[in-house]
Amino acid sequence: MHSFNAKLKFLFLVSLLIPLGGAMAQNVKKSHTVSGYITDAKSQETLLGASVYDAATMKGAVTNNYGYYTLKLPDGAVSLKASFVGFEPYESAFQLKSDTVINIALAQSNQLNEVTVTARAIESNVKGTQMSTIELPVMQLKKVPALFGETDVIKALQLMPGVQSGTEGSAGMYVRGGGPDENLILLDGVPLYNVNHAAGFFSAFNSDAIKNVTLYKGNFPARFGGRLSSVVDVRMKDGDMYEYHGNVSIGLIAAKVNVEGPIVKGKTSFNLSFRRTYYDFITAPLINYMVKRETETGSNSAWGGYYFYDLNLKLNHRFSDKDRLFFSLYSGDDKVYANVKYKDDYQSSNYGFVNATQKLNLNWKWGNRVAALRWNHIIQPNLFMNVTGAYTQYRHYMGAEIIGEEIQDDHGQVSTYSESMNLGLNSGIYDLSAKADFDYKPFENHDVKFGASLTHHIYRPTTTGIHINESEDGHTSFAYDSVTSDSRIRALESDLYVEDNWNINDYFKLNAGLHFSTFSVDQKTYPSLQPRVSLRALVTDDFSIKAGYASMSQYIHLLSSNAISLPTDLWVPVTGHVVPMNAHQFGVGAFYDWKGFEFSVEGYFKKMNNVMEYKDGASFFSLDQSDWQDKVVMGEGWSYGVELFAQKQVGKLTGWVGYTWSHADRLFDRPGQELNFGRVFPAKYDRRHDLNIVLMYEFNDRVDVGATWIYSTGNCATLTLQDYHGLNTGNYATQTIGYVESRNNYRYNSYQRLDLVANFHKQKKYCERIFSISVYNTLCHNNPFIVIPKTSTSFDPTTGEETTIKMLDQICIFPIIPTVTWQYKF
8 A cells, every 4th residue: 555655646746747848848829928806896805716718719717815817828819808706797808919917807797696606616617627626605605594594604515415514403514424623624724623603503604704615525736735524715805995884684693793894995905794692691681580589588699691702804905916915813702601699598506597608600611713914926927926924723711610608606606617619621722824825827728836834733632720728717727729731732734735737738637736744743743745636528518527636634633522513622633642644535527517507426435544533431521531642542434425416507596406425434443442343333424315405596686585405314323222231240239231232333313404594685775674584494303413212111010010111212402493684784
């Protein structure tokens, strides 16, 4: 296997040199560079993925993540055309005699109904080299029915083939048999570690702040690295350069506001978004009222709740057509808080009159902080540079304080006794990174990307502090302090990459690249050379076949023993003992366009090495205080499947249908690290069938509706389905012991759900009002969230016999949930 990998990587090195050799022969006619930005004519917001091409030579390009394009065209007549979804096309004819800068401003279309696009494939479904890639327009994202009316990026991506959700309502992503930690989530190019709110039922992305979302689920371009299964590239809005506008939205559990506009017209803009749930504003006083009612004096009190918030800020300054500066900020937190006070006055026969007070204070919070500064510079018309400096922080803190106090009055002799206990728990990740990316157009048929990055990681897995104090009449009678900590782990990660998108001829197009990374930790360095390649063969203008291969490495793991995302899930790095994960993925697909419809079928096989699981019986909450490295085992996994995708792009009725058939298995058979007795078992979220249907219909400018129907095979779980009687070695008594045949030995009932939404638009004098009615789980299907084994005992009075039956209790948490939302755009 090592020999095969070495040969494969050598072939990729050679393949990168072939384009350069072919390019030397392209000097048949002198060529020049046509370059510039493509923007929204009204707001000057850059348009990502806009198409631009010369109708005379059929040479084309798409704008990069900053709206910049580059074309190499020969001398002579040029008919330049540009287009983007929802905008009027642009066309300009001129004679090209030298390098030319053309900044294109596209006007929004007045016939949006006829050009509406749902999830569209980058560089078109048929003609691009990249496969397993989907771009999700935010305007369509907002029309998809959502839980509690909260539009969610991650849940919308779950509706794509190859992407699975976790438990009911969860915003977790399981892509092509991978785990939730194998997804690289980027916000303006900077990684986010925890993208979940409310135990994973909502994601951390506020759709009002987002401009573009792109999902890569296989055959990754060389510029991405660090995860095995997918890349979700989320780009924030830059802000309107000329006008102030925004929107306010009020829903069932949350409210949000978005404002954007110029700071200096035509030069500097901002975009600010804020979202917060207000459920705790309702529950906290209600809980306090109910507690006070339980006592005649009303001396007891309780105040507590849960909320989350997101804050997004982006600043954009244009120094010139060659230089731009961007600043991005994200801050998001979840918090559980409680303050409980209990008072009791009573007469004691031993101590006289006693006044007792007990208090409980809980402060549990977790969240992300991300800040990034980016500088765009056009070094020369065919060479674009982006330099980024970023800081990322994920932290989790849980603090609990219990205070007890007694005042005893025994016939005038007053004594005071008090005791307190404090518990604190901390964990976190802190990253400081620098990165430089370049887009280079050396020849007509070559688009080259290359770059480098350096990241300094600090991991703090767990720090626990306990403080206990007891006192009598102000004098300490007992004190205890303890702090236990997994030592901080410092690591240095470096990345280098180069990729070339080579248009070989009218029929064949190749994207080949290399990604090289190192990870230095515990005085050990792990290097990884990861080749990537995608090839497109154009059979006709409407039909193509694509194939690809990608090697990926991952240096971080998520330790989780829960069915839902909790802040107690720990991010831990590779160490001197825990080695990196790596994966090899192969894919092949066929793509077809027909009269506004896009069709695709893709097959894939993915092999994963050094995947991690907790040992049997081990978890974050286990009483074993050993290092986390002693609680885990490593093995291998593989997945394979077929994905079908069809979508309608134009007209009043739009939408898509996605179906996935897949297998995902795990094997832990290394000596001393066996799970499931060293036998193969299905992965936790191995599901055979996933079917998603998304439809949207626009009646007119005032009314549009949407519907989503989901069906999937049930998730796997490890349950004790049988019991046997054994002997307790301590007291030699007979006891019942649960028997587990194998890991993930039980499959839940199938999952199905129908969601509906209707949006009513009304133009007011100063704003547009949007009133939305959505229904989650319209048919009220009892979808399993968790299944718990239990026993039921019956007694037959005629025979005197007792019968015990093993039963499974299915718990469902989301019935039919109607929601109304008001939104005002100004």
